[in-house]
Structures are given as C-alpha cells and as structure tokens.
Amino acid sequence: MSRFAQVATGVAGGAIAWTLTEYAVHRWLLHGPFGQRSERGGLVGRIPIGGIHRNHHRDPNWSVVWGRAAGHLAMAATGAAGTRVALAIAPRLPTVLTVAAGATWSAGYSTYDIVHHHLHHRAPRTRLGVHMRQRHFRHHFAGARTNLGVTTGIWDRLFGTEADPRPVRLPAATAPWWLDALGDEFSTRAQSRHAA
Ligand SMILES: [Zn+2]
Ligand SMILES: [Zn+2]
Incomplete structure (x- = not known):
C-alpha cells in the first residue's frame, strides 16, 4: 500500500472509530454505569467523568477549563498508547496507517470537545x-x-x-x-x- 493510501485509510478508519467511541461511551458508560446509579457512591461513582457528565446535564452551560484541557491531553496520550499497543500486538500492521488512525482518533476527541462546547456556548451561523x-x-x-x-x-x-x-x-x-x-x-x- 502506498504511503498516501495508508494515510487516507488510517484517517478514515480513525474517524469512524472515534465517532463510534463517542456514541458508545456516551450511551453505555456516561448514561450507563456512570449515570444515575453511581450517584450513590462506590468505585464507579468516584471516577470523575461520570460526575462531569451529570453536572453537564444539570447545567449545560457548566464548563471547567482544566477538565477540558486534561481531556485533550489524556485522549492524545490514549491514542498514542493505543497505536503503540496495536503495533506491538500486530507488528505486520502498516505503521503509517496505524499511526494515522491513532492520531485521527485522538483528533476526533478534540474535535468533539470543541464542537460540543460551541453547541452550547455559541450562536449557530450555518444550517x-x-x-x-x-x-x-x-x-x-x-x-x-x-x-x-x-x-x-x-x-x-x-x-x-x-x-x-x-x-x-x-x-x-x-x-x-x-x-x-x-x-x-x-x-x-x-x-x-x-x-x-
Ligand atoms: Zn448525555
Ligand atoms: Zn451537551
């Protein structure tokens, strides 16, 4: 596979993987175990992303800058670590494709966070x-x-x-x-x- 084809395939795969991650985490974690039940305490209740999402539903204008910044860094690190793990487990994976997919997945999170912030805090300018x-x-x-x-x-x-x-x-x-x-x-x- 040419370098260009690897980048294009990796970017497409990373984008699909991110949007599915966004849906799955929101549906099955944030509105699943991190949802209402975890307010009673326990291990799940102590993981901060559940509380951040519950606060966001209580007040959609609520936003914590440090929390958002930490999210961007954590998800960039997760994408990089995932890429390393994937290449370690499956060394035959095309390196450029795998790196492009991991980077796009992380960029997908950052795009999501910026878009979501705008949906609540900025007036729409397009259809x-x-x-x-x-x-x-x-x-x-x-x-x-x-x-x-x-x-x-x-x-x-x-x-x-x-x-x-x-x-x-x-x-x-x-x-x-x-x-x-x-x-x-x-x-x-x-x-x-x-x-x-
Ligand atoms: Zn929600
Ligand atoms: Zn929202």
Missing part, C-alpha cells in the same frame, strides 16, 4: 450549526437516551436512538440567548403551539 444544536438539545431536554452522537447522527440512526422531532421545552434559567435561531419547536414556554 448545519442549527441542525447540530437541535439534535444535541433534544438529547439534553427531550430524552437523554436519544441523540447520543454529538459530532454525527450516523450511529443514532444505525442503532435506532435518533430522537423524534417533537417540540422541546428548555428551562429558562439555562436556555441560551440565541434559542430563537433553532426555530419555534424550541422554547422556554410551558406549551409549544405544536403540542397536542
């Missing part, structure tokens, strides 16, 4: 930006078991967890000032005009 905020706000305010993918909805559609496009009510205290940009399905009023 895609509106769509992504609508999807993610449904996860927060219409059903936490739906729309578990943040950077892409592909895995939600594949696993059947894409939310229905019903009207969504947000608590006025945490609603962003640009909420109107998401259309009249998203409101802080008790009853949407579309509600039955």
Whole structure:
C-alpha cells in the first residue's frame, strides 16, 4: 500500500472509530454505569467523568477549563498508547496507517470537545450549526437516551436512538440567548403551539 493510501485509510478508519467511541461511551458508560446509579457512591461513582457528565446535564452551560484541557491531553496520550499497543500486538500492521488512525482518533476527541462546547456556548451561523444544536438539545431536554452522537447522527440512526422531532421545552434559567435561531419547536414556554 502506498504511503498516501495508508494515510487516507488510517484517517478514515480513525474517524469512524472515534465517532463510534463517542456514541458508545456516551450511551453505555456516561448514561450507563456512570449515570444515575453511581450517584450513590462506590468505585464507579468516584471516577470523575461520570460526575462531569451529570453536572453537564444539570447545567449545560457548566464548563471547567482544566477538565477540558486534561481531556485533550489524556485522549492524545490514549491514542498514542493505543497505536503503540496495536503495533506491538500486530507488528505486520502498516505503521503509517496505524499511526494515522491513532492520531485521527485522538483528533476526533478534540474535535468533539470543541464542537460540543460551541453547541452550547455559541450562536449557530450555518444550517448545519442549527441542525447540530437541535439534535444535541433534544438529547439534553427531550430524552437523554436519544441523540447520543454529538459530532454525527450516523450511529443514532444505525442503532435506532435518533430522537423524534417533537417540540422541546428548555428551562429558562439555562436556555441560551440565541434559542430563537433553532426555530419555534424550541422554547422556554410551558406549551409549544405544536403540542397536542
Ligand atoms: Zn451537551
Ligand atoms: Zn448525555
């Protein structure tokens, strides 16, 4: 395989692997063992990512800079370590392809974190930006078991967890000032005009 083909395949594989990781961790860990049950304590309850995610659901505007910075570094290290382990276990793997996949996986996390921060803290400027905020706000305010993918909805559609496009009510205290940009399905009023 040429060097270019290795990079292209590695980047594509790393991107697919990241988006699946994002979906799986959010669905089966953060809304699984790290979800409600762990609030009672125990080993799982002491792992900070569960608490960070629960706080994020209580107040979506809550954000800790050190936590985000640590996440970027930890996930870069995890990608690098995973690449080394993969090459140690399977030395016949093409090195350039494996390094490209590991680097893209880590970059996928950083992209996710920046995108997610923007979804809550910045007004949308494009139709895609509106769509992504609508999807993610449904996860927060219409059903936490739906729309578990943040950077892409592909895995939600594949696993059947894409939310229905019903009207969504947000608590006025945490609603962003640009909420109107998401259309009249998203409101802080008790009853949407579309509600039955
Ligand atoms: Zn969020
Ligand atoms: Zn969540």
